[in-house]
Amino acid sequence: xSTQLVTPAGEPSxxxxxxxxxxxxxxxxxxxxxxxxxLVVGLGIYFSATQPVFLTRLNIENLLSxxxxxxxxxxxxxxxxxxxxxxxxxxxxxxxxxxxxAKLLGVGVPGLPSVLLAILFGVLIGGVINGGLxxxxxxxxxxxxxxxxTTLTGAVNLWSNTNSFFITSPLVNRIGTQNxxxxxxxxxxxxxxxxxxxxxxHRTYWARDVYAIGGSIVAARLSGIRTSLTxxxxxxxxxxxxxxxxxxxxxxxxxxxxxxxPTLPLLAIAAVLLGGTSLLGGQGGVGGTALGVxxxxxxxxxxxxxxxxxFWQQVVTGVILVVAVGGDxxxxxxxxxxxxxxxxxxxxxxxxxxxxxxxxxGPGQSS
Amino acid sequence: MNALQSREPAPSAPLQAQVGxxxxxxxxxxxxxxxxxxxxxxxxxxxxxxxxxGLIGENGSGKxxxxxxxxxxxxxxxxxxxxxxxxxSFASPTAALRHGIAMVSQExxxxxxxxxxxxxxxxxxxxxxWRGINWKATRARALEVLERLELSYDxxxxxxxxxxxxxxxxxxxRALSMNTRILILDEPTSSLTDDQVHALxxxxxxxxxxGVSTVFVSHRLKEMFGLVDELTVLRDGLTSACGPVGSFxxxxxxxxxxxxxxxxxxxxxASVRERGPDAEDAALSVRGLTVAGAVYDIDxxxxxxxxxxxxxxxxxxxxxxxxxxxxxxxxSAGETAIDGKPFxxxxxxxAINRGLGFLPPDRKSQGLVLRRTIDENLMxxxxxxxxxxxxxxxxxxxxxxxxxxxxMRLHAESNRSLVSTLSGGNQxxxxxxxxxxxSPRVMLLDxxxxxxxxxxxxxxxxxxxxxxxxxxxxxxxSSENEELLELCDRxxxxxxxxxxxxxxxxxxxxxxxxxxxxxxx
Numbered sequence: 001x002s003t004q005l006v007t008p009a010g011e012p013s014x015x016x017x018x019x020x021x022x023x024x025x026x027x028x029x030x031x032x033x034x035x036x037x038x039l040v041v042g043l044g045i046y047f048s049a050t051q052p053v054f055l056t057r058l059n060i061e062n063l064l065s066x067x068x069x070x071x072x073x074x075x076x077x078x079x080x081x082x083x084x085x086x087x088x089x090x091x092x093x094x095x096x097x098x099x100x101x102a103k104l105l106g107v108g109v110p111g112l113p114s115v116l117l118a119i120l121f122g123v124l125i126g127g128v129i130n131g132g133l134x135x136x137x138x139x140x141x142x143x144x145x146x147x148x149x150t151t152l153t154g155a156v157n158l159w160s161n162t163n164s165f166f167i168t169s170p171l172v173n174r175i176g177t178q179n180x181x182x183x184x185x186x187x188x189x190x191x192x193x194x195x196x197x198x199x200x201x202h203r204t205y206w207a208r209d210v211y212a213i214g215g216s217i218v219a220a221r222l223s224g225i226r227t228s229l230t231x232x233x234x235x236x237x238x239x240x241x242x243x244x245x246x247x248x249x250x251x252x253x254x255x256x257x258x259x260x261x262p263t264l265p266l267l268a269i270a271a272v273l274l275g276g277t278s279l280l281g282g283q284g285g286v287g288g289t290a291l292g293v294x295x296x297x298x299x300x301x302x303x304x305x306x307x308x309x310x311f312w313q314q315v316v317t318g319v320i321l322v323v324a325v326g327g328d329x330x331x332x333x334x335x336x337x338x339x340x341x342x343x344x345x346x347x348x349x350x351x352x353x354x355x356x357x358x359x360x361x362g363p364g365q366s367s
Numbered sequence: 368m369n370a371l372q373s374r375e376p377a378p379s380a381p382l383q384a385q386v387g388x389x390x391x392x393x394x395x396x397x398x399x400x401x402x403x404x405x406x407x408x409x410x411x412x413x414x415x416x417x418x419x420x421g422l423i424g425e426n427g428s429g430k431x432x433x434x435x436x437x438x439x440x441x442x443x444x445x446x447x448x449x450x451x452x453x454x455x456s457f458a459s460p461t462a463a464l465r466h467g468i469a470m471v472s473q474e475x476x477x478x479x480x481x482x483x484x485x486x487x488x489x490x491x492x493x494x495x496x497w498r499g500i501n502w503k504a505t506r507a508r509a510l511e512v513l514e515r516l517e518l519s520y521d522x523x524x525x526x527x528x529x530x531x532x533x534x535x536x537x538x539x540x541r542a543l544s545m546n547t548r549i550l551i552l553d554e555p556t557s558s559l560t561d562d563q564v565h566a567l568x569x570x571x572x573x574x575x576x577x578g579v580s581t582v583f584v585s586h587r588l589k590e591m592f593g594l595v596d597e598l599t600v601l602r603d604g605l606t607s608a609c610g611p612v613g614s615f616x617x618x619x620x621x622x623x624x625x626x627x628x629x630x631x632x633x634x635x636x637a638s639v640r641e642r643g644p645d646a647e648d649a650a651l652s653v654r655g656l657t658v659a660g661a662v663y664d665i666d667x668x669x670x671x672x673x674x675x676x677x678x679x680x681x682x683x684x685x686x687x688x689x690x691x692x693x694x695x696x697x698x699s700a701g702e703t704a705i706d707g708k709p710f711x712x713x714x715x716x717x718a719i720n721r722g723l724g725f726l727p728p729d730r731k732s733q734g735l736v737l738r739r740t741i742d743e744n745l746m747x748x749x750x751x752x753x754x755x756x757x758x759x760x761x762x763x764x765x766x767x768x769x770x771x772x773x774x775m776r777l778h779a780e781s782n783r784s785l786v787s788t789l790s791g792g793n794q795x796x797x798x799x800x801x802x803x804x805x806s807p808r809v810m811l812l813d814x815x816x817x818x819x820x821x822x823x824x825x826x827x828x829x830x831x832x833x834x835x836x837x838x839x840x841x842x843x844x845s846s847e848n849e850e851l852l853e854l855c856d857r858x859x860x861x862x863x864x865x866x867x868x869x870x871x872x873x874x875x876x877x878x879x880x881x882x883x884x885x886x887x888x
Binding site for chain 1: 556693695713716718719720725727732733734735736738739747748750751753754755757758759772801814
């Protein structure tokens with residue numbers, strides 16, 4: 001990167017010389033999530049070697065089902081982070097959608113419409129509240145989603161009188177606990193949601209808009225991209241994923257509980273960051289996120305197999321987050337280019353004036 | 368004249384021989400500078416006193432040289448000058464003045480720190496009495512001269528505090544105070560606003576009614592028809608047409624200037640502000656545009672294929688003007704039209720759909736998404752109309768990317784490289800290319816070559832000229848006057864949110880631009 005500054009115009013910078021063949025391009029594409037890929041593989045090998053149960057089919061199914069909620073929520077969260085934002089309200093959105101599901105089933109609405117309505121409700125919460133305030137009114141995503149998290153947490157407890165509701169719908173039970181075509185339904189949901197997310201990320205102009213907004217919302221807006229609408233849709237997607245998470249949760253425990261999982265939003269953000277998506281937006285993708293979620297799942301599962309407290313999972317995840325993500329930032333932004341970029345980003349107005357000032361005092365201010 | 372006529376393939380405007388001696392006659396005047404024939408055989412006849420005579424011609428047609436000969440600043444190599452039929456020769460400007468010929472040149476020649484009265488009577492012509500200068504009488508005489516021009520200025524004001532149009536008036540007043548019979552105004556309207564032009568026209572009419580003839584030089588054809596009584600058209604150092612204004616129309620005038628029938632069409636498109644009566648609408652026209660606190664009452668037009676520059680210091684409102692046109696800055700008043708169709712800018716997308724493009728000044732944060740690839744950036748605007756659920760790319764897009772990258776002469780390893788890996792000049796080409804890919808009608812460019820090296824800069828300039836050549840109107844803001852002089856057909860100068868000057872760039876110089884930009888008018 002730093003060489004580009006001294007390369008004469010027209011010469012491609014040496015760094016770009018790689019990436020010609022398909023293979024090397026494919027390898028280059030893993031750049032963002034290479035650390036977490038290594039961790040997942042290493043951890044998998046370690047637990048396979050030390051814990052005989054680890055590689056059994058039942059354990060793998062348990063492992064995956066255990067992170068299925070985190071998986072779908074993190075996939076939605078990925079797109080939010082790609083825009084340079086984050087959604088803290090996913091736990092609360094999931095909880096309130098779960099309660100809605102239980103109430104709908106309670107008044108006799110059939111399973112499928114209830115599930116779809118619950119997910120639609122999540123889409124609306126995400127799109128209208130979070131998306132509207134962030135995308136349309138340009139409020140800070142942190143303030144907005146913190147506020148909606150708080151508000152929804154209160155609202156769901158008021159609405160449910162802090163009661164949990166048992167769910168007896170066959171569809172929801174199937175989603176949570178039963179197999180479909182020989183695999184737990186949750187795993188099917190994970191596969192399908194991942195493939196959809198991957199398709200959306202690579203094969204739609206919408207995702208390009210998302211990346212453009214995360215890369216530079218000003219540039220995106222000046223290019224005519226509907227930034228407000230895109231942000232609204234991104235938060236709507238995250239809300240829908242959160243609601244799907246709420247439905248899966250309800251199915252897994254057979255009841256809708258009004259208490260949101262307080263760790264869910266931050267764990268999802270951690271998984272996305274572990275997967276190499278930039279907190280600043282514009283870089284990364286769902287492939288890395290899937291690995292990030294897998295890492296957390298493997299860690300949790302392996303530690304419990306080893307008889308260690310599951311709190312170790314949190315300790316390790318935290319440390320890895322700093323080492324993997326922070327270390328990656330050091331390597332990417334390291335050296336002269338990194339310093340320059342940071343100075344450039346922080347002192348943009350100063351730099352702009354500097355340039356103008358340099359041109360101005362020529363003939364411009366003489367007389 | 369007959370010789371002349373035979374040289375011309377029957378121009379649409381007649382070359383009329385003058386009957387009887389005129390007030391001032393220049394016959395077959397020639398003048399060379401080194402190997403260059405600035406004037407080959409020019410004729411100009413002012414038919415009598417109280418006549419407004421328009422002199423018109425493209426840059427390099429010999430106008431300035433002819434004026435120089437007329438005002439005694441240059442000695443002709445050949446030809447004759449007659450006043451009321453008697454041959455004369457002017458050895459110096461003073462000699463011309465003695466014959467009642469005074470010239471107001473484009474560059475104001477006033478003593479900044481002296482008062483209006485002192486400037487009018489510059490050169491020891493102030494009233495005197497036994498104690499020295501008689502200030503009272505000087506003042507009275509200055510008022511008298513100003514009166515003739517319908518000006519209500521205080522003669523004791525220092526000239527430095529006047530606007531450029533007011534300074535020009537003082538120069539005219541000075542010329543009048545010297546018992547001038549023929550006043551030469553060299554491009555007097557080039558730096559004036561419309562209102563100021565009207566004031567100047569009134570003054571010229573006043574002079575006319577007092578029996579003083581005026582030679583009026585201008586680029587603006589419209590002005591000519593509104594003001595002058597007779598016309599002389601110069602081309603390549605020759606008088607290509609002359610006669611009463613009634614014998615011309617806009618088309619024949621342009622044809623005479625350019626030298627080929629039908630040229631007016633091309634001229635209307637390619638050149639300055641004037642258009643024939645049924646020429647196309649301007650690519651961009653802005654009327655009375657005001658942005659509270661930044662830009663006031665901006666009138667401007669950009670023709671198809673024209674490159675208009677905006678000069679001015681930082682903070683003069685250049686960027687704000689472009690942003691307001693593009694719809695990213697709320698406008699408090701004014702109208703905008705593209706291709707003659709009015710539109711209200713509101714957001715970038717609407718502006719883009721109407722054919723506007725905007726190259727922002729900071730490519731890294733505003734112009735590009737650095738961490739995306741070249742092709743994504745290049746197609747960002749061109750693919751706006753596509754469904755967001757559609758897969759990007761495809762053969763058509765790839766071809767377009769290759770085409771734009773080729774046009775831009777983009778030096779990159781691959782179109783899939785990240786923009787951040789490119790050099791500054793190539794990044795700027797991408798920032799520009801993404802607009803060209805969308806084929807705008809009008810491009811607004813804010814600092815189009817900021818922070819790029821010299822080679823890339825001239826490449827970008829060449830590209831922009833090519834874009835203009837395809838009929839796109841370009842409005843370019845730059846803090847580098849040199850760049851504007853090189854790139855633009857016409858330059859507007861902004862000072863504190865207003866356009867204070869407008870001139871063809873062939874007539875602009877860096878010091879001139881800098882002076883206007885600094886508010887020294």
